[in-house]
Amino acid sequence: MLKRGTVLIWLVCIVLVAGLSTNGFAQWGSKEIETEKTAVNFAKEVERGGYKIVSTEELKRWIDQKKNMLIVDTMPYEDSYKKQHIPGAVQYEFQKEEVTNLDDKAKAAFEKILGPNKKRLIVIYCGFTKCGRSHNGAMWAVNLGYKNVYRYPGGIKAWVEAEYPVEKVQ
Numbered sequence: 001m002l003k004r005g006t007v008l009i010w011l012v013c014i015v016l017v018a019g020l021s022t023n024g025f026a027q028w029g030s031k032e033i034e035t036e037k038t039a040v041n042f043a044k045e046v047e048r049g050g051y052k053i054v055s056t057e058e059l060k061r062w063i064d065q066k067k068n069m070l071i072v073d074t075m076p077y078e079d080s081y082k083k084q085h086i087p088g089a090v091q092y093e094f095q096k097e098e099v100t101n102l103d104d105k106a107k108a109a110f111e112k113i114l115g116p117n118k119k120r121l122i123v124i125y126c127g128f129t130k131c132g133r134s135h136n137g138a139m140w141a142v143n144l145g146y147k148n149v150y151r152y153p154g155g156i157k158a159w160v161e162a163e164y165p166v167e168k169v170q
Helices: 004-021 032-049 056-064 077-081 104-114 133-143 155-161
Strands: 069-073 121-125 148-152
Touching (some): 032 133, 056 121, 056 155, 069 104, 104 133, 121 133, 121 155, 133 148
Parallel strands (some): 069 121, 121 148
16 A cells, blocks of 8 residues: 655656666657656646555555455446456446545446445556546546545556456456
């Protein structure tokens, strides 16, 4: 588990490892500004959202340990969730842009998915790090009073790249 105070250090390490793992300095300047923009935006979203983050390996370990948690996929049902999602995940779609207001009907529907236990471990993901759907889901879970909310930033893309199993809707 990472505390909010360690998020920036964690992100800097990711950026450095990603940069050094692709032929070291041969990639110098190739697209670093884009990586930086993604990292800074992500750090700001985490700070605004008040949630925690979980890595691909950590989430897989939690699943293997059969932790009592709810995993929420925030991608569109037909275009993504139906085709592939993390095993056991439920679906609740959010838009990509930051959602600053939810009407009462949307709040009630999201709370119904999240359930009554405000201390339950909840992991929310979308497609990939740049996608804002998981930020919206995690932020709104926190806004609704849930206390143990994690955003899985790598999303289904990182999950599949790690060659972990997925489920499909038949």
